[in-house]
Amino acid sequence: MTLSHLILQGGLWLTEVHFRQVMFVESAQGFVFLSGLMIGIVQGRRLLRKGEASMRASIRSRMIELWLWTIGLVFTALLARDLLPGGVEAWHNWLATARLDDPVRVFAILTLMFQPTFMDILPMYILFMAAAPMVLRWVMAGRWMLAVGAAALVWTACQLGVMQIFSIPLDQLLETGDKQGLRMAFDPMGWQLPFMAGVILGGLWVSGQIKWENLLGPRTRDLALVAGLFMLFFAPLRIATAHGLMPDAMLKVFAPFEQRSNFGPVYLLNFAAAAFLFAWLAIGGATAPQAWIRALSQGMRWFFTRPALCLLGRHSLHVYAWHVVLVYALRYIDASHSGGGVLVNTTLGLYVLALLWLPPLWRERARVPAAAPVAPPLIGPLPPQDARIEPSSRSR
Template sequence: MRRIETLDGLRGYFLVFMFINHVTFTGGLFMRYLNHAQLGFVEDAQGFVFLSGLLAGMVYTRRMNRGGFSAGARALWRRAAELYGYTIGCIIVVLVLREILPGAPRIWQGWLGEIGHGGFGAHVAAAALLYQATFLDILPQYIVYMLAAPMLIWLVVRGRAAAVVTGSLVLWLAVQTGLHLPLIDAINVGLKHLSSKLFLRVPFNVLAWQALFMIAMVIGSLMALDRLDIRRYFDVRHAPIVKMMAISLLFFTALRLGFTFGLIPGDVTARFRMLENRAAFSPIFMINFVIAAYVFTWVMTAGKEVADARVRRLSQFFTWLFNLSFLRLLGRHSLQIYAWHVVLIYLVFWVDKQVGPFTQFEKTLITLFGIALLALPAVYRERRAAKTRLPGGETTRSSTAG
């Protein structure tokens, strides 16, 4: 199927800002405050997971619809195995660097925890993705989602999309109400049998964050099956609704800035924090993401046709930004680059502790250099694919298998 280049650009944008958010310097990095997440509760990781689910639904539903369940399932499970290889490869590379670089064991101790020196039990837990190194974040999630995706996509193909969405929301609600806690306790008990120092160490609750991926996957699947005309939901006539949604986002922006600058009373802050759980993708994040996703998509699609010149200019700016060739390059190889970004983050942290501290100007230059280095896997993969092209513009089977 034809690639939607704007979606590639969006994923590339999210990769760049995830790198900026993850890179760690003594004294902090000013560039981190340029992110839209500083103005609300919508983060790059959310958009990245959602877009990946959308594209998975679009791509693998077509395969399944043409070749049956087995055709799509084999491709999805191969993808899960590939992602598992990237995850384990990241851990191995970091552990090798830990043995080579002076001071790395001390510098990375907090990020690796028991991995590398916790014995056989820690290695088993890490291999099972139950005890994760810091900043692996999204990769282990995707493995679980890809393993579950074939049956769910097949249900959509068979006309059971509503059941898939309902099940996804029920799982999300189960996490919000704490029904998953006995499962976590059971996993922790099992890990204690491997080592007394082990516990479930994951940045995101996979049962909560799956709502982003799975609902997006259903949308992508329905689009691939021509059962959903997405344009009807983003019409110019919906401008009044979009205005109300934008105002609600401004409300949350005011809240966020109030918390940042200490303007919100302590009892209000305490009440709000009960609803703000990033790891569990709590209601505050879900509500903000749904609203922001709709407003953004409407501006990108219908915004260019509205009478308000400000909205038209904003639509044109978004179109230009998310079609930048560098961002599209990153987005075409997003998961490989995410794995590579983990290694870069560890290296930058080591450099900061061994050579730094740096000035804000120096930290900005290092960060920009790191962003440029993000493209290395993409450049390598595209050059390798170009070498396998046959005369006439066709490609070999190996070059298109990904």
């Protein structure tokens, strides 16, 4: 995600080393899905062991924490814009230009309806977490199909533009002197789908209703092959749209289905295929008859269990907030010095990536070494205390 957010005059070749160049899948989809998966696992387990009240209290506390981080980042950025020389010029496209004391803009910020560039995922996360308790209740009661159907229905309404009934007048109501009102890079009605998919899968996992050996084992090898074929089909289309190579007649048909802001059908199909293929290779690939697939699976497991990456993961909220600070600082430095050459831009980009480890290292500086916790198995359910919540105990 940080690679995607490094904006420098003259460009940066590091941003091209990203899978989004060959598929309609970006870091944001993975971030949203994994966030939902963790909510499903952690809060689903809490629901089973401590009850619904404990789960709701935990989610509410997390929502408040995320809200504080979000508005803290926004107001800090606006203060820097107004106080630093050249700040308005450097960040006017990212932060707009309305004064910090404008009551309409302040209201939009506090209600998370004005989301500056690169600060638009946490507000979605907060909104999705508000709906997570109801979804987890359905899943634990064995009504996961209702949860899937509700998420699919909301996504469908988004594709039909239903949200514009509310968003257009709201945008006009919140508009200030810089001609910006409602500002969101993502339509939450569309982007809730990968998050809720993660919540549902996480809940099914902890309640023992899903067996990974059936979903990501030899029985689904052909499905993994189909997912790979989908990726191969869309790869040339992604390259063509990125470089203006698609014929106009074809682009007119293709473009309405390739809307990133509302997580359109093209992005949905690509993410579903990429996510399943990735998971199958990492888990089912370990028992594949082909030696090269087993080697690839082993390599993926080795890479994603490196201590340096796990360190970032343990402090993901703080790393996310810090990455926003870094990319804004990089933008200001670049704008203040009229840009640099390839060597300067590459050095700045690598320096920003290296600095991502500062918050995790700082937070763990006084950590007492302890035995590493036993990781849950990749195949099989997590061990809950109860298999599921029965209808008669939902209120407990």
